[in-house]
Amino acid sequence: MNQTGRNGIYTIQQVSDVTGLSKQVIRKWEERYELVQPERLENGYRTYKEKDVNTLLRVKVLSEKGYSIKQAVDMLEKEPESVESFFKAKQLKFEKFNDSVIQLLEKGTYCDDLELNLILQQSYHKLGLEEFISKVIIPFLKEVGDRWERDEWGEYQEAVSSMSVRDFLIQIRKTFQLRDDAPLVIGACLPEEHHELPIHIILLQFMLRGWKTVLIGASPAPGAIESLVQKLKPSIVILSASTTLPFEKDPKLLRGLDKFASEQEQVEFYIGGSGALNYLEGKELNAIQVTNDIEQILV
Incomplete structure (x- = not known):
């Protein structure tokens, strides 16, 4: 297995693992369109940087939306400063990955839970909890979910990656120091809801603001x-449902809560x-407020 890229330097195999593009396609785009210009080691092997990975991902997203590779390359070359605005205006999905996310995606591809944990540790100690959550955990989990939905990753890849993150976040919560008189927030999945990672993230965000938490x-x-x-x-209770299964299994659940x-x-x-x-669109609750914005809760 390839070693994890250090200092943002990756082999072509690592780039292939992260982008989902074959090595042949990467070479073709490089040679035909001069899309990226990898450096060469003494042995002739290509090495790529973080910006190369993100460039390839941008072109991949555009090609999936119907643009030819040449059109996508021209867009990136002629108006690089407006690319982000273009993606937003066209509602195209693109997440710029930093080095930590790229490393996690590579190791997730191979279901390497030991390396996943080591990368999570390094990123956490380097960035601190707040940036670790916003710049590593959330983008990584979002991409894991997207790859699962696109059938680019199998069940085991998704499970190992998600469980590695979950277990690491549990460790952080267990060792986080708070005042004895801190206010308390309870975070809860609904019955039949098995996606607990969003609640782990929300509770850590509360802890950053001095709250005790119970999951x-x-x-x-x-x-x-x-x-x-x-x-x-x-003082606060946060209820979470990433799917509509809880409401389908028990139509009276929300009314009772x-x-x-x-x-x-x-x-x-x-x-x-x-x-x-999704379930609550067009419905009203008397006592439970509906929101996906933690800042709204903490106002």
Whole structure:
């Protein structure tokens, strides 16, 4: 297996792993369109930089949207300063990856959980928690999900990558020091919801602002949320549903939670996640506020 790129330098195999482009396609784009100009080692092997990886990814996204490779290259060369605006205006999905994300994607391709953990550790200690979450964890998980949806990654690749991140975030939460009198927030997946990573991230963002946190993880038992709220009496409760499965399995679930929330006068309840937002479109709740914006909660 290739060693992880150091100081933002990658082999053609690593670039292929990260971009999903074959080595033959990468060479073809380089030779025919002069898209990237890799440096050569003494043995003739190509080496690529972080900007080369992102350039290849941009062209890949444009080609998937129907543009020819030459059109995509011309766009990048003639108006490089307006590329980001173009992507935004056309609603094209592109995430610029930094070195840490590129390394994680490479190791995730090979399901190398040891290397994934080492890269996560290095990035965390280098960046600090806030930037680690915003610049590494969120972009990486977003791309993992996208690759799963596009069938570029299999179930095992997605599972190993997601679980490595989850386990690392759990370690951070366990060792995070907070004041004894800090306010408490409970984060909970809904019953039948198994995607707990969004709640881990949200609770860490609360911890950065001085909050104690308690997590009710994947698919809690019916009544578990209500019982813990009554026992711990938090200031805030965050409910999460990345899918609509909780509402499909139990159409009365949200109505019951909303009624319970209305009876807790000292507790603010919020619900978020793509599944919740989709399900709640056009619906109204009495006591639970709907949002995907943590800043709105902490106002």
